[in-house]
Amino acid sequence: MTFTYDDVKAAAGRIDGRVRPVALARADAPAAPSAGRPPWFALEFLQHTGTFKARGALNFVTARLEEGSLPPAGIAIASGGNAGLACAWAAREHGVPATVFLPETAPAVKVAALRALDARVRQVGGQYAEAAEAAQAFTAATGAVASHAYDNPLVAAGAGTLLEEIHAARPSVTTVVVSVGGGGLFAGVATAAAAHGLRVVAVEPEHCRALNAGLAAGRPVDVPVDSVAADALGARRASADAVRLAAAPHVTSVLVSDEAIVAARRALWRDHRLAVEHAAAAALAALRSGAYTPGAKEEVCVVLCGANTDPGDLAGGPGPTP
Known part of the structure; x- marks a missing residue:
């Protein structure tokens, strides 16, 4: 099941007023000597739960409630x-x-954070594959609706609302650079960007290149x-929608090294006092x-x-440049 720009617009209506509108901040210098004018930063790590994922999750739950397809057992992931x-x-x-569902080896801090959000936490096995199997068995037994981190049209359409807000706040932006996992x-961003005539640069680590490899294959x-x-x-593995969209003419797929990611994350802290996770820094890299x-x-x-990270390795570095 795929989705369209109309689904992104529908998601924007569903989550309006429930998510935090993205804030944009201008860098005070180009990212590199050859990178042209200073970029803007979309500070989506200020979103509820610390990442963009709140958008897709809220759209998923709200849409299910609207269509009456959310059972008493709720959702499971x-x-x-x-x-x-x-x-x-x-x-x-x-x-x-x-x-x-989590493996028994999940960090205690993650378990505590989930329980603070009133989640019913089930720890099963020593690997995420075992937790995923347990989640599947749970949905089959209870009728709970299975959610997915990225491979779901409602989740992706919800994420695309971020591009809508960027475009509305800064119509002169021509190119959006975004990190890619699944x-x-x-x-979501590529679907909305196509409707507005914007370029999208999809950035992945050299050794986590599910989208880039899918595009090649x-x-x-x-x-x-x-x-x-x-x-x-x-x-x-990247979603089928992501691989399809990666082949569009307004999309460029690039890879970055771990060294570049680490350097970009440190630069964001040094120059802007922004403590983000490595995944977020990959885009700037x-x-x-x-x-x-x-x-x-x-x-x-x-x-x-996103900024769900331990900033401890950033402390003690030089302060912001004048």
């Missing part, structure tokens, strides 16, 4: 990361149950995962490393998609 947090938050917003955010394929940003960008060089007339907006 296997994710201890940003998607699980967003799912729990969206369910709580509507007063419906959310059951989140492709939910990218698919012409279909979703499994890839190995090994990156400093794998906690959020470590999907083994594309400009800083030269993986993508904007044209002279391009006005670029870099999406800083």
Whole structure:
């Protein structure tokens, strides 16, 4: 099941007033000598639960309620990361149950965060594959609706509302740079960007390249995962919608090294006092490393998609540059 720009507009109507509108901030210098004018930053890490995923999760739950297809058992998802947090938050917003499956090895801080959002936490097995199997068994037994971190039209359409807000706030932006894991955010942004005539640069770590590999193969394929940003960008396979959209003429797929990601994250802290997760820094790394060089007339907006990170390794560095 695919989705269209009309679905993004419908999602914008559903979540209006319930999510935090994205704030834009202008960098005070180009990302690199060859990167043209200073980029804008979309500060989406200020969103509920710390990432863009709140948009898709809320659209998913709200749409299900509107169509009367959300059973008493609520929703279920296997994710201890940003998607699980967003799912729990969206369910709580509507007063419906959310059951989140995690491996027994999940960090205690993640479990505590989910419980603080009133999620029913089930810890099963030692790997996420076992937690995912348990989630499937739970939905089959209870009738709960299965949610997905990215491979769902309602989730992707909800994520696309971010592009709508960027365009409304800054119509002169010509290019949006976004990090890609499984492709939910990218698919939503690319769909909305096509409607407004904007370019999209899809950025992945060199060794977490599910979208880039799928684009090369012409279909979703499994890839190995090994990156400093794998906690959020470590999907083994991109969604079919994301792979389809990656082949569009307004999309450019690029890869960045872990070293470039780490350097971009540190630069965001050093120069702007922005503490983001590695996944968010990957987008800026594309400009800083030269993986993508904007044209002279391009006005670029870099999406800083999340900040669920431990900033401890950023402390003690030099302060902001004058």
